Amino acid sequence: MIKKIILLIVSALFFIGCSSARKTVDYENIATNYVNQIKSENLKTNLTIIASDEMEGRETGSNGQKKAGNYIIEQYKNAGISFPNGATSYYQNVPASFLNAKRNLNLQDSENIWSFIEGSDKKDEIVVVSAHYDHVGIENGEIHNGADDDGSGTVALIEIAKAFQKAKNEGNGPRRSILILHVTGEEHGLLGSRYYSENPLFPLSNTVSDVNIDMIGRRDDLHKDSNNYVYVIGSDYLSTDLYNVCENANKKHTNLLLDYKFNDKKDPNRFYYRSDHYNFAKNGIPSVFLFSGVHEDYHKPGDDVEKIEFDALTKRTKYAFAIAWEIANRDKKLIVDKKDE
């Protein structure tokens, strides 16, 4: 009798021990702490360097782009953020033969750059957060710094990665894994993201979403009175869940005006097909593209850091993070319930 009671107590303690070891995190409530880790001054410091003349406009395969790549990697090393499991460095090499296959542009070997925050209980499911770090280089002797295109997305990714890593360090790490992907060759036809989609490090079947950022640092003519907006493109094409995640993350954290103007497939600009998320979306992966529109310096030498509106860039970066946070931490992965046609 006594022995049995002892056994019961011992087994009860064992179960208590197990359940407290599996810490339950209230991801929804703590999200705000990490959204607030996205700092305007960090975005500015990094963008001032990424979009400086030293980077020579970051043409795909150029020395300037490689310098920018080195700077990006340095930020990850400083923050203790590693490259993905299964990779041997922060680089995915994208060979010149691939870059020049469709049109010979005489591009040199280039690289996608990746960093990784491994998930906890759902680590085999991958959430990609992407932005391109190449731009158009030097044309007619003038450096095109591409501060908005896509320096803004480049520095946003660094801040987002740091916020996820901080969460992880504090035991609140994402349940799914976060793959931060700085792609190359975008300006020559989404080449780096296509290379990744054809040579993925993690199976595309386990890739649950791509949150893609391309130009979120300025305002367009349609929003002259306020920069408190962002264009949301593609969120509802494959997954009602993703649409709802994007709507709710904004209501909870950022209160931007979500502008769906370019979500209309009949829109002649066809922006949905014009940035890197498309290489994920075409493979049936629910993807959202965040964008603040074109302006008079689009693909011109005047796309400089002085013209970036850092209050807007910060808010839109927080928004992208909040979307990725919810996708990474929700119980059920995003359901694909629609066909993109």
Ligand SMILES: [Zn+2]
């Ligand atoms: Zn771009």
